[in-house]
Amino acid sequence: MKSAFYDLAAFKAGKTSLNEIELEELGDVSGKKLLHLQCHFGMDTISWAKRGAETTGLDFSDKAIDAAKELAVEMGVNSQFVCSNVYDAGQHLSEKFDIVFTSYGTIGWLPDLNRWAAVIAERLKPGGVFYMVDFHPVVWMFDDTFSYFKYSYFNTGLPIEEENSGTYADRDADLRDKEYGWNHSLSDILNALIKAGLNIRLFNEHATSPYECFSNMVQTGPSSYQIAKMEDKLPMLYSIKAVYEK
Numbered sequence: 460m461k462s463a464f465y466d467l468a469a470f471k472a473g474k475t476s477l478n479e480i481e482l483e484e485l486g487d488v489s490g491k492k493l494l495h496l497q498c499h500f501g502m503d504t505i506s507w508a509k510r511g512a513e514t515t516g517l518d519f520s521d522k523a524i525d526a527a528k529e530l531a532v533e534m535g536v537n538s539q540f541v542c543s544n545v546y547d548a549g550q551h552l553s554e555k556f557d558i559v560f561t562s563y564g565t566i567g568w569l570p571d572l573n574r575w576a577a578v579i580a581e582r583l584k585p586g587g588v589f590y591m592v593d594f595h596p597v598v599w600m601f602d603d604t605f606s607y608f609k610y611s612y613f614n615t616g617l618p619i620e621e622e623n624s625g626t627y628a629d630r631d632a633d634l635r636d637k638e639y640g641w642n643h644s645l646s647d648i649l650n651a652l653i654k655a656g657l658n659i660r661l662f663n664e665h666a667t668s669p670y671e672c673f674s675n676m677v678q679t680g681p682s683s684y685q686i687a688k689m690e691d692k693l694p695m696l697y698s699i700k701a702v703y704e705k
Contacts, residue, residue, distance in 0.1 A: 465502065471534060475509070476502035478592075478669040478682065481562060484661060484698055485590045488512040491557040494582055496545055497565040501527025501538060507560070508538045515539045515556070517548055545569065548578050555584040561591045563670070567599065567640040570618070572647055576655035583703040589657055592698040595664065598673070599642045605675050605686050614641050645697065652701050661700035668695040 470476055489511030495504040498516030500523045508514040508531075516538060518524055524542040531538045543551040546569075559579050569575050579589050599619075602609040610619055618639040649659060667683040668676075676684045686693055 467502075470502060475506045477506045477510075480665065480669070480696070480698060481560075481590065481592050484592070484663070484700060485558070485560070485588075488558060492554070493558040493560055494552070494556040496548070496559060496561040496579075497568070498527065498540070499523050501530055501540060503560075503562065504538050504540070505531055505534060505536045508536045512558070513537075515541060515552070517541045517543055517545070517552070519544045545578060546571075546574050549581055552582060554582075555587070556582055557584055557587050559583055559587070559589045561593075563593055565591075565593060566643055566648070567594075570614075570616075570641050572643055572651035573654060576651040576657070579652070580655040580657060580703055580705065585703065585705065587703045589652070589701045589703065590699070592696060594668070595694040595697050596642050596644055597694055599640075603674055605673070605689070610642060612642065613644050614647060648699070652699070656703055656705035657701035658704050659699065659701045661698070663698045664694040665696040665698065666691050666694060 466474070488507055491512050493507050493512040493514045495507065495514060495516045498504045498518045501516050504514045504516035504527065516524075516527055517540070518527070519542065521542050524540045527538075527540045531540070541551050559582055566572065566575065583589060596612060600608045600610050600612055618641060621638050621640075622636075649662070652659065667679060667685055669682045669684070671678070671684045673686065675687045677687045677690070679685050679690060685691070685695060
């Protein structure tokens with residue numbers, strides 16, 4: 460929370476944590492019940508609430524959920540927060556939502572997208588909307604310096620194991636850890652949602668990222684970053700909007 464990456468002071472002063480992509484593609488949320496999966500410490504959950512949604516954030520980290528609750532109280536926003544693994548959401552939530560939302564660096568922590576998509580369908584009202592925006596799976600194929608392809612585009616079933624220093628929020632942080640994740644192809648993502656009963660209404664690929672969270676990035680516009688020497692050649696993000704029709 461203390462990292463300049465989050466710019467928490469500006470957020471508390473009224474700046475939204477949401478980006479132009481999700482604001483434009485998801486559209487008006489006023490009066491809607493919105494569930495934010497893998498909400499971290501709640502900035503986006505609170506930002507959607509400030510745009511008129513009735514929001515619930517879910518994350519498996521008890522510390523993140525505690526921080527989200529404190530932030531919502533401090534900002535006078537009536538967002539609810541639930542501590543749960545995504546796969547176990549149905550054990551902690553019984554209500555249905557108009558919108559399920561997730562974004563930026565989420566599904567790479569999940570080994571099984573069919574279970575993930577089933578949770579989304581379970582929590583949506585008939586006609587409800589699922590929206591996500593995330594980093595493109597091609598980005599996750601590279602080594603840390605974007606000099607060669609290190610990992611498969613496809614989910615092999617085995618986790619990708621990496622030893623990291625720093626974090627995405629502060630690459631110079633005095634922190635070393637080991638991470639386990641899974642890369643998911645676009646076909647795996649789309650087919651999991653379709654199998655769960657969602658009708659894909661929008662699918663976009665984006666050449667820029669709103670975050671300078673990888674090495675070797677250059678700024679190409681306001682809140683717009685690309686990998687140096689790969690500008691306009693590499694997809695940085697994808698976004699999906701789907702409707703639950705069962």
